[in-house]
Amino acid sequence: MMECDVLVVGAGPAGSGAARASALAGVKTLMVDKKKEIGTPVQCGEVIGLDLVKRSGMRIPANAIVSRQGFTRFVLGREVTIDNSEPYWRGVTVERKIFDKHLAFRAASAGAAVQADTRLLSVKTDGDIVKSCLLSHQGDEVELSPKAIVAADGVHSTLSKELKAEFFSPKDVARGVEFELVAKKDIPQCMQIFIEPEIGLGYGWIIPKGKRRANVGVGLVGVNASRRSFLEDWIAGHPVVSRYFDVDKVLEVKLGDAPVPGFLGGPVRGNVLFCGDAAGQTLAFVGEGIMPSYICGGLAGKHAALLSQGKEQRYEEDLVEHMADQLMMGAALRDTLVELWSSDGWDGRTRSLLSGAVMNELVSPDDMMHHLNALVKDPLSAFKGLVKDSRRTIKVKRC
Numbered sequence: 001m002m003e004c005d006v007l008v009v010g011a012g013p014a015g016s017g018a019a020r021a022s023a024l025a026g027v028k029t030l031m032v033d034k035k036k037e038i039g040t041p042v043q044c045g046e047v048i049g050l051d052l053v054k055r056s057g058m059r060i061p062a063n064a065i066v067s068r069q070g071f072t073r074f075v076l077g078r079e080v081t082i083d084n085s086e087p088y089w090r091g092v093t094v095e096r097k098i099f100d101k102h103l104a105f106r107a108a109s110a111g112a113a114v115q116a117d118t119r120l121l122s123v124k125t126d127g128d129i130v131k132s133c134l135l136s137h138q139g140d141e142v143e144l145s146p147k148a149i150v151a152a153d154g155v156h157s158t159l160s161k162e163l164k165a166e167f168f169s170p171k172d173v174a175r176g177v178e179f180e181l182v183a184k185k186d187i188p189q190c191m192q193i194f195i196e197p198e199i200g201l202g203y204g205w206i207i208p209k210g211k212r213r214a215n216v217g218v219g220l221v222g223v224n225a226s227r228r229s230f231l232e233d234w235i236a237g238h239p240v241v242s243r244y245f246d247v248d249k250v251l252e253v254k255l256g257d258a259p260v261p262g263f264l265g266g267p268v269r270g271n272v273l274f275c276g277d278a279a280g281q282t283l284a285f286v287g288e289g290i291m292p293s294y295i296c297g298g299l300a301g302k303h304a305a306l307l308s309q310g311k312e313q314r315y316e317e318d319l320v321e322h323m324a325d326q327l328m329m330g331a332a333l334r335d336t337l338v339e340l341w342s343s344d345g346w347d348g349r350t351r352s353l354l355s356g357a358v359m360n361e362l363v364s365p366d367d368m369m370h371h372l373n374a375l376v377k378d379p380l381s382a383f384k385g386l387v388k389d390s391r392r393t394i395k396v397k398r399c
């Protein structure tokens with residue numbers, strides 16, 4: 001039942017993208033996930049940028065979409081808001097439980113076998129090549145010998161550990177925590193990103209899931225406090241967030257880690273191709289990973305299929321052609337943000353304003369210092385001037 005040429009480990013967006021592509025290439029494909037139910041539990045803000053959906057050629061099923069957002073609002077230092085409706089900042093919120101299962105369904109419909117409640121335990125290698133994989137399948141141990149393997153097993157990848165191929169260090173991982181909350185009153189129908197010294201490098205967010213429901217969370221980098229109490233205190237003490245939410249109607253608690261290492265390409269070890277979070281394939285300046293993982297997973301699956309047929313694989317090359325622009329842009333912005341929040345000499349307010357200016361591409365990292373004085377002195381006028389010069393669809397207001 002479980003014999004296969006390509007084994008895909010993990011049935012998140014990366015795994016389902018890979019399994020579908022491999023099955024469509026006509027190769028016997030099996031996708032496994034340790035979860036009893038694919039898509040559950042959710043560890044995600046669930047917002048998807050429409051730009052990359054277009055690039056993927058995929059349609060998000062209507063029953064997975066719970067909210068549509070025509071712009072993203074940046075709240076900088078609790079002082080200035082920037083409403084950005086450039087294409088990258090438009091999105092939808094999905095129920096990932098429905099969305100991930102839909103992606104797995106598409107992989108299965110393309111011909112891949114899918115097994116939930118099936119965990120990769122360990123591998124046996126001969127040099128670089130994985131010869132066999134030991135799996136626990138609904139309680140029973142099974143040994144398989146696929147010709148190629150796709151490692152789509154997330155940020156704490158078992159395959160990376162087994163092969164001693166860890167591509168990023170814990171300092172390149174943001175710690176996320178999020179509550180799905182019921183609001184006290186109608187919330188703005190846009191994603192809100194909070195950049196402020198109270199959080200530091202990283203950010204807070206409100207992602208609507210309807211008029212009075214949202215994912216409210218924080219992604220923390222280099223903060224070791226308890227995530228839940230940090231989030232509870234942040235919500236209660238925040239002048240904007242507490243306008244809409246108390247922490248008294250919690251529908252779900254979502255905890256997870258997001259890799260933000262910057263651009264690592266399409267890593268391969270022997271006959272194992274890594275993709276998605278396992279390969280750090282997120283837009284690193286915001287940690288957006290759903291669509292990047294799905295697209296990169298598709299490429300990994302296509303090339304794993306070639307490898308299993310004894311042909312040459314060109315995963316890295318294909319990835320650079322199709323996704324390097326986005327992943328490298330995210331990496332460059334991430335490097336600037338890390339620099340901003342780790343260099344001496346700036347206070348938190350200045351860092352927040354500059355981060356907002358860079359993330360909205362109103363100033364480039366190279367010339368941001370030219371705008372520093374104006375931004376600090378009168379942020380509202382300075383941002384308005386930058387928006388006018390940039391001719392972007394952005395509105396600036398006092399918070």
Ligand SMILES: Cc1cc2nc3c(=O)[nH]c(=O)nc-3n(C[C@H](O)[C@H](O)[C@H](O)COP(=O)(O)OP(=O)(O)OC[C@H]3O[C@@H](n4cnc5c(N)ncnc54)[C@H](O)[C@@H]3O)c2cc1C
Nearest residue numbers: 010012013014034045046047120154176256276277289290
């Ligand atoms: C708090 C938080 C909020 C986020 N918000 C957003 C957002 O709003 N928008 C966005 O685009 N991105 C967001 N991300 C990032 C996004 O969730 C990930 O980038 C994306 O899920 C990566 O997909 P993936 O398929 O690579 O990994 P995953 O979705 O993590 O899937 C990996 C799968 O592998 C399985 N697995 C792991 N080990 C094994 C094993 N040994 N055997 C079998 N199966 C195994 C897991 O069960 C899991 O199902 C967020 C991340 C966090 C932590």
